[in-house]
Amino acid sequence: MTAPVVTALRPRGSGRVAVELDAGPWRVVPLEAVLVAGLTVGGELDRPRARTLGRELRRLEAREAALRALSRRDHTRASLERRLAERGTSTALRRDTVAAAERAGLVDDARFASGRAAVLAGRGAGDAMIEEDLGRHGVPEQTIRDALERLEPESERAAAVVAARGRSAKTVRFLAGKGFREETLEPFVAELSDEG
Template structure:
């Protein structure tokens, strides 16, 4: 049985650990706090460290949200998936909306591109159309957007 290490109560150590994590990739404040807790730091050392990182501009939920939105949208995910993922990272609703607005995406066009990339050719049967709609829904596109993209795809191939 493993014993738990003694809690780390040194803000400078927490700051250094957080900085190492941020050097690898952007993190949300909630995610960074969780990771520091997992590494044995106490809240008394984490709080001041995160405040210092924010003040220095190294930690930004807005920058994290923008980065995640651009990356996931490029992977073919829809706005519903992006909103849910950002909420899991503890990002404020207003910041989520700003990040999505800054992306300035045509979600119907992105859904159409995702369907074409995944399926190759437009669906010929009702069952195939249902598979396309399910796929787009699983990728986080709203059903109205998925239906519009499917209609556009079928219309453009006729």
């Protein structure tokens, strides 16, 4: 059986090409994939070219999925890999895609951790809640510790909440529910015990 012959390559919008095989429409693919696969009018779409084209289409699809995800919100390395895995992207291709996004500065776990920690702290979260949230996003432990160190100390954040809400058992329960550590809450509990 002979390989199909590329009979036309027609531009279709921004960076897309309609490929005709044996005088019939076949697919519309990215121009980059056509160039990488070496498709030319009159050339055969033999098995090696078809494999190269398939690999390039999967690579471009993974890249586009990563860019779409990153355009919506910041991601960690782990969360972007999870997103690509959900789409069925192979392990090697996921790693390559995420590594390329890191090299381009689109993925940065330290930047993500610092920004997310600051937002959560601003919403009244304690260190334990922030740590758990960052861990759920796949931030490495040392990066989490570094992000927490850049925040205003937890004791000062707790004191600000107490000043705003009032010194009461209800406020201490609120702080505990927001992930403030026991050692941070102990002075407030002791003061309430002394008053009561």
